[in-house]
Amino acid sequence: MLVDVFETAYLLRYWFAVLSVVVVWLMTKKSVLSLRDDFSYRVRPIPGCSLIGEADFVLPLYHTTCLGSSTACDIRIKNKDIAGRHALIYRYDGDWFVKPVRKRWPVFLNSVQIVLATPLESGDIIDFGGYRVVFNLDNLYPDEVDYNNSDNDSLKSYGEAFSLHTLPYNKNNYSSVIIWLFVNLFALSGVWLVYRFIPKPMSELRLLLPGFMLAVLFIVDIYYLLLPLILRGLDRFLFIVLTQLMMLGLFVQIRLSGITGSGVLQAADNVISTDNAISAEAAIKLAEYSRLIMGGLKSQGLSLMIGLVLMPFAIIIIARTRILEPIAVLCAAVTPALLIATLILGHGSEEYGATLWISVGGMSLQLTEFAKVTYIIVLASFFKTRPSLRVQFLFAGWAAVVFLLLMLLPDLGSVMILLPVTVVVYVVMTSEYLITLGILMSGTAVSLFAYNVFPHVQRRLAGWTTLWQEVSDSNRQIVYGLQAVARGGLLGRGLGNGSPGGIPLVSSDMVFTIVCEELGMIGALALIAMFVIIWLRAARVTVTAADGFTSSLALAAGTMFFCEAVVVMAGATGLIPLTGVTLPFISEGGSSLLAKLILMSILIGLSARRTGTEKL
Amino acid sequence: MKKLIFNLKIMLLVFFALSLLLTGGLILQQHRSKTRLAVAAGENLISLRQRYSQAGSIYDINGDILAHSENGIRLYHENDLTAQAVLHTVGDYTQRIDNTIETRYQPVLLGNSRNILHQLWLDVKGKGLGGDDITLTLDSDLTTQAYKLLGSRRGSIVLLNYKTGEIIVSASAPSVNPQNVIEYVDIPDTSLFNRSLRGSYAPGSVFKLVTAYAWLNSEKYDPRFHVVCAGESTIHPDYANENGDGHGAVDFTSAFAKSCNVFFGEVGVLLGQEELLAAASELGIGTGYQVDLLNGAVSSIQCEDSDYLLSWLSVGQPTDSSILSMSPIEMARLAGGIANSGVVMESHIIDHLTDPEGRKYQKLKISEDRRIMSIETASKIEELMIEAVKTGTGSSAAVDGLVVAGKTGTVQVEGQDNNALFCGYIVSDEYPYAITVVIEEGISGGGQAAPAAAEILSWAVDRE
Structure with a gap:
């Protein structure tokens, strides 16, 4: 019975590869074309002013x-x-x-x-x-x-x-319905696989997990279909990317939660395969296994549900009102406050060098994830236009405090993401090329400082540089990850067919290697393309926005998704030293997922704001 | 606004470049990992277990299952003794023993070595996930008997077909059940070491085959040359026969049969360092060998130009600064080369591979490795070896109804009893078997190794 589903999953890899290629090709092409149109046709003066x-x-x-x-x-x-x-x-x-x-x-x-x-x-x-x-x-x-x-x-x-x-302008008439259908097929195949993977006697889980996945898919589909009726100009592409990433993330997490209880599963397997009737002992084992899986997925599922329920409201409010602008002032205070709270209350495993979790009512929260979102709101409000040097210094002072707090935590992953985001937004919005050069140089200085101060940075770097010479404690994670990447080959082993067991932090930092192993190089490249597409869509908003704040916030959000993805993908595959960063929508972690859903809501909301070419 | 568009276009380029870099980097990393980390030491055990849960099976030549995967678990031979006997050849999935079928043929067993079209075809037929099966030339029953024969003694027994190069028996003791290796518990000292393939033993008097070859091919060769052996050498007072007794007047044939150290010592000195080492290297000593993808130990020989060292080396006993070592399989290859009229065949352990559809491929191809000596020299040495078994030190290797040729060896090892060796073959077209028996601390080659060889050879003849 089990062999069957493995074979099915294995065959489905062709299906997934074709789908990925088609979806990514269509979306990238359309995004690039529409951005080009925006550059040439949409960047026009605002009528009536x-x-x-x-x-x-x-x-x-x-x-x-x-x-x-x-x-x-x-x-x-x-x-x-x-x-x-x-x-x-x-x-x-x-x-x-x-x-x-x-x-x-x-x-x-x-x-x-x-x-x-x-x-x-x-x-x-x-x-x-x-x-x-x-x-x-x-x-x-x-x-x-x-x-x-x-x-x-x-x-x-x-x-x-x-x-x-007055030129005849193609009114962004790029239909996304076909892509949307493909993505839905992808997601439904995934749901079906999950259903097949869970052993029959675990009837409760067998209904619950695929049911949850279907519910998520259904909700996002409803949003995709209905929200543009309320908000004209809303970017449907972002919904498609969101669906794809969330469904992939759900599948990977459900699949990985099974690994943690593999001993239990093995026992259950044996019982099931020997005799079809289930003994009491097996039933207990199965129940234990179910609990394990559910425990692993609880915060993930909860965050997803909260995020999805709040999403349409957030989108409508952001699109229709100008609430983000006054909130920016609040965010300037909240960002360091969140970090200080983490600094005081935070706990975590010393092994990985960071203590970023705080407990609230039995749930573990990672406030730095939310601090990243508030940070970019502040960033965008400062650089809605080119501010005077005095204001720039003011921002530099504030940012210095935030970065110092991040280093104290220490959360170098966030530093590695916020720094490029800041630089990109700064240089695009202000054209201060000389100062940008200065920032880049100080960034280098900061990384040298980090290297000298934090032992775990030195450890990771040493492990990274000796990656191809010897396997040690400091790089075992990446070596095992790379072995998984190598196993994947071009097409992968099929969803659920990989062997991610034993890779440390496989469900969070190293999750990209599982994507590589199970969906192959094609799947991995499709994933990179997804984040490129997010950035392209964000750039569209930047170009067509009716005001500088919308412009710069969209740019910041898109850049943040992209940077986070790149840092963790390159880190997990040994291209750059690995830092603790999550792969948006795919890595384990409720806080990260919720923060990313908020950020995505902001981006979608901004895309639905009046564009510069509409009359006020 | 103009600037903003300009900046954004620059950023667009930067981000596209970054994505391309990442893409390229990813492909590069995958390629590097495939070639450099695939069988790297310290592989992820949990992941190995998962991957081998769908790996192909390993069969012996009679179709006996030596390793297979069932219900997500990799299982080895059900009989404990057989599992132990073939451990060093088959290996285990945790890859704690290198140079085994499980490690060297991992891509085959996991089905990763197929080309994409073949893979596609298998996928369509629903058989794409399974690995390929491997059938060995090994006879697991005979190997088990050989392993039983070694018992608690450390050592190695190798039997190969000198006409085809197939390795039929490869036993190495001590050994341990693969389950212990996987769990890494209760592993006796050196039991993970494959003595047959990787062992480095001084060959002792077996080396007289080399000295005899050098003597026969030398310009100094004189068939009338003889020595009056009083048990001690005239060259060096420390140099003596194994037991110290004199053999009296001995010529080439009787010296070989009686394994007279005095005679061969003097021959070695007569030949000189250069000629002796050249002869050894002609016979392949000092170069490694391959058994399909498995690497044999590289044998080594080294000797300074001194009469004393040279006389000891000519009888296979490295002393002081000289070095001489060979693996049991290499000794069997040497004997096989003599038996096969001077031609050593390419050694094989893989009979064929089978894909999930049952199609056999990479079937064993019989091919010459190299000619090491002329037919005439080979037949002369064969005469010496037959005589040695008929009347000399190897008499207990004789098997009723068969002509056995061979040479015993007894090697002094510092700090322990002498190692016992026997290296020989059956002179027969029907049973072309060459054998090496090495028993550590086996006291004497004639006493322990030769009788063991006789038993294995008679079993080998009986098995068909």
């Missing part, structure tokens, strides 16, 4: 518009009294603001010099460098002005921008 310049030229506005003489500016005015980057006009929290880039280059609003960001109203007069523009919120259609015949170079280029507006 404009500056009226001299001679009644209408100058368009983006959600963040830079005025100055350099080529990097959106509105270029060549004048010796105008700085390279002189003034910024941007939208935040639904309102428009103007602010000078530097103190030395004054900006006047209604003849009063301003220093800080100041709200704009329709009809306000802005003077800078001897140039005067009027801020206008009237619906003034751009094609009423003939830019192309203008003598002014910069205005001409804006004419191009406006004329693009």
Whole structure:
């Protein structure tokens, strides 16, 4: 009976490989194409908002518009009294603001010099460098002005921008239904396998686990089908990726929870295979085994359910209101608070160098996972536009506190993720290339510091560098993981057919190696592609968003998913030293799963916000 | 905004590059792991158990199951003695013994060595998960009898077919049940060591085969050369026969039969270091050998140019700085080469492999390994060996109704009793068997090793 299901699982690997390739190919292609469209067609001035310049030229506005003489500016005015980057006009929290880039280059609003960001109203007069523009919120259609015949170079280029507006635009009509069907097939095959894998006498478990998987699939499918009816423009691709990752994660975790009780299973197996009637002893063993599996999956399942139930509300609230903006201030306080709480109350196994769990009502919580989410909200609110150097220093101070706390915990995994996220968001939103270089260098300094201070970092690094020479305690985990990767080959051994037993931390840090073993190189590459797709979809939101905050938060969220995945995938396969990071949606850990679901809700919610091209 | 788009495009490139790097890295790591970590020491035991739970079976030549997997467990031969006797050849799935069928043929047993089309075909037929079966040339009954014969004595018995190169018996004692190896409990000293394949024994008087070969092929060879043996050598007072008695006047044939150290010592000195070592290397001593994928121990020979050391070396007894060692299988290969008119055959332990569909492949191919001597030299040495069994020290190796050729050996080992050796073969086209018996602390080759060889040979003839 058992051999049967192994063979089935083994055959299904072809099915899974084909599905993965098709799904990933279609999704990547469509994501890249739509991002390209967004780059060329959707990055347009926001209709209904404009500056009226001299001679009644209408100058368009983006959600963040830079005025100055350099080529990097959106509105270029060549004048010796105008700085390279002189003034910024941007939208935040639904309102428009103007602010000078530097103190030395004054900006006047209604003849009063301003220093800080100041709200704009329709009809306000802005003077800078001897140039005067009027801020206008009237619906003034751009094609009423003939830019192309203008003598002014910069205005001409804006004419191009406006004329693009009238191009026939493919309204992101990329249907995702076929991909969605494929992903559902994938998930249903997985559910069926789980059902077949659980021995018949464990009837309770046999109904419960596949039932739970079906419920999760059903809920996400409902969201996929219904939410876009409420929120136009919601990114369905993200739902598909979410479904795929969650179902894979559920399968892997259910499958791995069986490993922990393998002794019990073996005993049960023997009893079942010898005689079909179950003795009392076997029944006890089976019950024990069921309990083991359920115990292992409890926090996972609970987090998943909480996350999924809250998801639509979070998405709708984020999409329809501007609640995240005021929350950012709160997050600035909450982030260090969460870390301090972990520092004081945290416990964990010293062996792995980190003490990150705190117990709340019998459940273990890893607050650092949530701190990561609040951190990027703060990050995004700081870098919604290019802030003044003073504000940048303020952020640097705050971030330094957060990073110091993370190092004290120590949670180097989070540092390794938040650092690149910060750098990416910073450089994209502010274009401060020199300072970025400085940050990168200080990042190197921080890692050197970490290497010298933390013994477990040195241990891991030593294990990593001697990976191919000798097997030691410090790298056994990765060697065993790599052996599993090697066993997988191109197509894998089939879901449930691998032999992950004995790999330390196989269900959390090393979970990627199981994916490699059971789904093969194709499955592993598909998984990488999934995270690339998340990033591409996030980049779309960044491009089309109506304000800088949405833009930068989406970028931060997408980058965080990607970085986390890359750090743990490369770590588990010995490409970089391994740090304790979870593979989003797949690794074991309720807190991580819940935090990732929150982050995904934020990203989906942001995607459903009004885009810059819609009229306010 | 323009800048933002520009930056984002740069980031897009960066992230694509990162993904490509990761993809490439992953493929590289998989490749490296496949080639370098697959059979690495310290493999994950729990995972090995899971993987071998679907591995193919190992059969002996008669179809007796030596290892198979059932209900998720790897099982070895049900008879304790047989399981012990074949342990060193078959091995165990935890891979604590290297150089075994289980370790060297792991990809075959686990079905990982197939090409993708064949795999696809098997998958379609629903047989893709099973590994391939291996049939050995080993006769487990005979090996068990040989192992029983060794009993509590340490040593090794090897029997091979010198016309085909098949290894029929390969027993090494002490041994232990594979279950003990898996659980790693109650393992007697050196019981995991495969003496037949990996043992390094000084060959003692068996080496006189080499000296005789060198003498026959030397320009200094004189059929009338003889020595009056008084038990002590004229070259060096310390040099003596094993028992110290004199053999009187001996010529080449009687010296070989009586295993006269004085005669062969003087021959060795006459030949000189260069000629003797050259002859040894012509016979393959100093190079390793393969038994399919299993590696045999590399034999070694080394001797300074001194009459004293040389005279001892010519009788197979390394002294002081000289080194001389051979494995039992290599000695049997040497005897087999003489029996097979000077040609050593490629040794084999794998008869054939069978895929899950029952298709046999990689069937044993009989092929010459190398010619070590001319037909004439081989037949001359054969005469000497027949005489040695008929009238000399190897007389207890004689088997009724068969012509047995052979040479005994008795080797002094510091700090323990002498090792007993016998190396020989049946002169027959019907029963082309070469044998080596090594019994550690067996006192004398003629006393313990030769009778054991006679028993094994008669069983081997009877088995068919």
